[in-house]
Amino acid sequence: MDASSTNFATGSSSRSFSFKVVLLGEGCVGKTSVVLRYVEDRFNDKHVTTLQASFLQKRINIAGRRIQLAIWDTAGQERFHALGPIYYRDANGAILVYDITDKDSFEKVKTWVKELKKMLGNDICLSIAGNKTDLESQRTVSTEEAENYAALVGAKHYHTSAKLNHNIEELFLDLSERMVSISEGQQRKPTTRRNVVVVENSDTSASVPESNKTGCCG
Numbered sequence: 001m002d003a004s005s006t007n008f009a010t011g012s013s014s015r016s017f018s019f020k021v022v023l024l025g026e027g028c029v030g031k032t033s034v035v036l037r038y039v040e041d042r043f044n045d046k047h048v049t050t051l052q053a054s055f056l057q058k059r060i061n062i063a064g065r066r067i068q069l070a071i072w073d074t075a076g077q078e079r080f081h082a083l084g085p086i087y088y089r090d091a092n093g094a095i096l097v098y099d100i101t102d103k104d105s106f107e108k109v110k111t112w113v114k115e116l117k118k119m120l121g122n123d124i125c126l127s128i129a130g131n132k133t134d135l136e137s138q139r140t141v142s143t144e145e146a147e148n149y150a151a152l153v154g155a156k157h158y159h160t161s162a163k164l165n166h167n168i169e170e171l172f173l174d175l176s177e178r179m180v181s182i183s184e185g186q187q188r189k190p191t192t193r194r195n196v197v198v199v200e201n202s203d204t205s206a207s208v209p210e211s212n213k214t215g216c217c218g
């Protein structure tokens with residue numbers, strides 16, 4: 001399913017947005033944990049994944065705007081270097097996760113940034129998450145280096161701990177705000193508008209269930 005084309009109804013005169021967000025990064029850095037913490041507020045539960053990839057949905061409101069996030073998590077293909085463009089195709093935002101105790105995982109973030117910029121240009125909003133801050137004493141990636149790199153490539157950098165629920169909400173909120181800004185900018189220039197679905201009507205019946213749900217990309 002192309003998550004970014006999900007359509008849903010809005011209430012009153014508010015505007016609605018539907019965004020696809022992908023999680024990228026080396027295996028074991030905590031991608032699944034970050035998503036599960038954000039969407040379901042759980043940690044270290046066994047997550048049922050599909051053969052391909054799965055996404056969880058989350059609805060939020062920002063300043064009167066209703067936003068539906070389809071947050072895509074891998075099924076572990078990154079461990080076999082088998083994560084192809086079909087996964088991040090049409091994404092409005094990407095969260096590149098590394099483990100602050102694992103320097104290689106930070107280098108992998110750089111590889112993903114290059115790949116995304118090459119394939120999707122500058123339209124995609126990027127966030128970089130240095131995860132596992134509860135393991136600060138084992139840190140091998142310096143904060144300065146990570147933040148400088150993020151600034152260089154136009155990404156926002158967050159330090160997170162899925163375990164302690166630190167900065168997870170802030171990470172997604174900031175990304176959502178930036179995706180809305182880009183989308184609203186694009187609406188003023190219709191010719192450059194990409195894959196964001198914006199619905200503006202007065203129908204209050206929602207075509208997508210309020211509850212979070214999983215799905216597979218098929």
Ligand code: G3D
Binds near residue numbers: 031034131161
């Ligand atoms: P992935 O989806 O990137 O492969 P996972 O990563 O979410 O499966 O997490 C990999 C391991 O890191 C898991 O431990 C998980 O509990 C742990 N982890 C995730 N986030 C954090 C965090 O913020 N702090 C700490 N200390 N650990 C974290 P296991 O033991 O199940 O392999």
Ligand code: MG
Binds near residue numbers: 032033073074076
């Ligand atoms: Mg995972």
